[in-house]
Amino acid sequence: MKDFIRICDVEKYYGTGSNVTKAVDRVSFHVEQGEFLGIMGASGSGKTTLLNILSTIDTVTSGHIFYENDDITLMNEDQLSDFRRDNLGFVFQDFNLLDTLTIRENIVLALSLQGKQGKKSEEKAREVMDILDIAAIQDKFPYQVSGGQKQRCACARALVTGPKLILADEPTGALDSKSSLMLMETFHQLNTTMCSTILMVTHDAFSASWCKRILFLKDGQIFHELVRGGQDRRQFLNEILDVLALTGGELNHAD
Known part of the structure; x- marks a missing residue:
């Protein structure tokens, strides 16, 4: 696999003068194409700030982030908006679905925002719904389906x-x-069968155990890395719990 993303000496500070907080402190790492990478750490470790920077929602104080050959830290707002629209997909904790649209319409909307409409968009939406086993609920509204759906x-x-x-x-x-398990199985399917590159921030050891590699943050810095390698998920979960026990990370869903 080749490096898809390179994060080089990234820093993010908030505040001024004597009230400066280092949210991300000289972080460097890479993400390979087709990798499923997890980022973990206790509350205040900088993991959400790092995700916001990688997603172009926030900007760096210093350092560089390369997506293939593009340095997003040098892009202006319009370029970042186009880059985000054309290259990134987002999955949030609170779903961010529109309750006035059906499940199918919520999915097709993402294509409409890229200027793609018509028969091909509908076909693509049906294909993805079949993969994720939600075709049966495509005409329901978000408030009519479960959290997992x-x-x-x-x-x-x-x-x-x-x-x-x-x-x-x-x-x-x-x-x-149950819904968490279904979602992580979905991510695993996307990663292994469709070669999707996934970067997930989580405090949940169970969810993290599905990743191929995990970076642990503390005080804005990477202090440890785990690679799953040939371990089964149970063995990897135990390793994750051992690291979190040393760092004060939350221990949830230790299934």
Whole structure:
């Protein structure tokens, strides 16, 4: 696999003068194409700030971020908006679905925002709904389906545009254990069968155990890395819990 994203000496400070807070402190790492990477850490470790920077929602104080050959830290607002629309897919904890649109319409909307409409858009939406097993609820509204089904709809909306990277921010945070399992199986399917590159921020050890590699943040810096390698998920979960026990990270869903 080749490096898809390179993060080089990235810093993010908030405040001025004597009230400066280092949210991200000289962080460097890479993400390979087709990788499923997790970022973990206790509250205040900088993981959400780092995700916001990688998703172009926030900007760096210093350092560079390369997506293939494009340095997004040098782009203006219009360029960032186009880059985000054409390359990134988002899955949020609170789904961010529009209750006035059906499941199918929520998914097709993502294509409409790219200027893609008509028969091909409908066909692409049906294809993604079949993959994620939500075709049967396509005419229902978000308030009529379960949290797990909403999150799979959010995954379909992120996937339908063919993004180069899927960014997931605490995607299981609002789900029960059964729905969390279904969602992580979905991510696993996207990663292994469709070669989707996924970067997920989570505090949940169970969710993280599905990743191929995990970076642990503390005080804005990467202090540890775990690579799953040939381990089964149970073994990897135990490793994750051991690291979190040393860092004060939350221990949820230790299933």
